[in-house]
Amino acid sequence: MAERIRVALAGATGRTGREVGRAVVAAPDMELVAAIGARHAGEHLGALWGDPDLDVTIVDSVARAAAAAPEVLIDFTEAESAFPRLMEAVARGWSIVVGTTGFRAEQREALARAVAEHQVGAALIANFSVGAWVAERLAEQAARYFTAVEVVEGHHATKKDRPSGTALRMATLLARTWRRDPDDIPVHAIRLPGLVAHQTVIFGAAGQVLSIRHDVHDRSAYADGVLAAVRKMHSLRGRLVDDLGDILQS
Numbered sequence: 001m002a003e004r005i006r007v008a009l010a011g012a013t014g015r016t017g018r019e020v021g022r023a024v025v026a027a028p029d030m031e032l033v034a035a036i037g038a039r040h041a042g043e044h045l046g047a048l049w050g051d052p053d054l055d056v057t058i059v060d061s062v063a064r065a066a067a068a069a070p071e072v073l074i075d076f077t078e079a080e081s082a083f084p085r086l087m088e089a090v091a092r093g094w095s096i097v098v099g100t101t102g103f104r105a106e107q108r109e110a111l112a113r114a115v116a117e118h119q120v121g122a123a124l125i126a127n128f129s130v131g132a133w134v135a136e137r138l139a140e141q142a143a144r145y146f147t148a149v150e151v152v153e154g155h156h157a158t159k160k161d162r163p164s165g166t167a168l169r170m171a172t173l174l175a176r177t178w179r180r181d182p183d184d185i186p187v188h189a190i191r192l193p194g195l196v197a198h199q200t201v202i203f204g205a206a207g208q209v210l211s212i213r214h215d216v217h218d219r220s221a222y223a224d225g226v227l228a229a230v231r232k233m234h235s236l237r238g239r240l241v242d243d244l245g246d247i248l249q250s
Ligand SMILES: NC(=O)c1ccc[n+]([C@@H]2O[C@H](COP(=O)([O-])OP(=O)(O)OC[C@H]3O[C@@H](n4cnc5c(N)ncnc54)[C@H](OP(=O)(O)O)[C@@H]3O)[C@@H](O)[C@H]2O)c1
Pocket: 010, 011, 012, 013, 014, 015, 016, 017, 036, 037, 038, 039, 040, 041, 076, 077, 078, 079, 081, 098, 099, 100, 101, 102, 125, 126, 127, 128, 129, 222
């Protein structure tokens, strides 16, 4: 059997990281070798996940995770702590698959430069769910025939960034199609308990409305896209991609 891909995970105790991490553990071609966290550093991930077979202790830094020799770091945390962690991981020659949102433009640019310099693969993707990517393609089609749109996104009450990275990306795609400024596309953000991740792109024209809606009810929705990105890393050396299509279509 071919060597399994050695994966480190930052955010393993979080809502999304936990789902993604379980998918890594279940994948026959991957091995979860390290977990990086803050509040739970020193604890056994297997105990936290209720998986006694999983022998991974959460560490608080890339330097400590390096002892397990990961090849790919998956990150679902928050942008300010993620940025230096990702820069260090790249400098160590690890590829990065990043779901964390909220990076500033200069942070994204610095990551892209580091990825090129160290010739690792990188995916910095605002939404790893296939449905959200298809919704973008449908919205791009619709934008050819409509000129008025508003984006409404809803997330759980504790989401840190607003509007969501997915909604900002949608506004940017539509603005590009229409050669307008992304700030001209109205984006409404709702934060409520009971929501997970939802987005509706509403196009309006005389006498009609077209809505393109995507709902995530369960964070397992992100796992397939993340696993596909991990498998793709070896062929992305020196490149940072931000479109799930770059993972799914090639
Ligand atoms: N791209 C996508 O498809 C997608 C999908 C869903 C969510 N997201 C994004 O993923 C991120 C996480 O979302 P979530 O809802 O899963 O958040 P969450 O439940 O609040 O989990 C956050 C995780 O980050 C870790 N963390 C926080 N500060 C840290 C630090 N300084 N060092 C190391 N780890 C730290 C936490 O670990 P401790 O408990 O140990 O502190 C926890 O495991 C957000 O940016 C969100 O927007 C992206």
